[in-house]
Amino acid sequence: RGCARPLLSSFAHNMAPAKKIQKKKVVKKFAIDCSQPVDDGIMDAASFEKFLLDKIKVNGKVGNLADLVTVSREKAKVIVSAETDFSKRYLKYLSKKYLKKQQLRDWLHVIANKKDSYELRYYNIHDNEADEDED
Secondary structure, eight states: OTTHHHHHHHHHHHSOOOOOOOOOOOOEEEEEEOHHHHHHTSOOHHHHHHHHHHHOEETTEETOOTTTEEEEEETTEEEEEESSOOOHHHHHHHHHHHHHHTTOTTTEEEEEEETTEEEEEEOOOOOHHHHHHHO
16 A cells, blocks of 8 residues: 555656746726817816826735836826736726716717727707707
């Protein structure tokens, strides 16, 4: 019955040492185009950028961005780059939260215009009076 021990040790001895797998850094880049409301003067892209910087959570903590997440702005476009797991849906959630805080949620909504970007657009409201005049 002593043969089980040498068999087990020889099995463990023949295994290759575990190699550490290094993940290459994947940078996810998302853009939010605020050009329509910014051009009309009802929204400020700088305050939206600051809101995102203050509210984005990394590893469950607000203000824990470090070098993992960067928020930048090009005119009326806010760009979020993340070197960690980051959801585009989370960005939509934060955008809607900002619109609600600024009381713009009744006029603007967040729409995905590309795979990696959102756009803030006005709701399409058709005038009922104009339709009635045509009848």
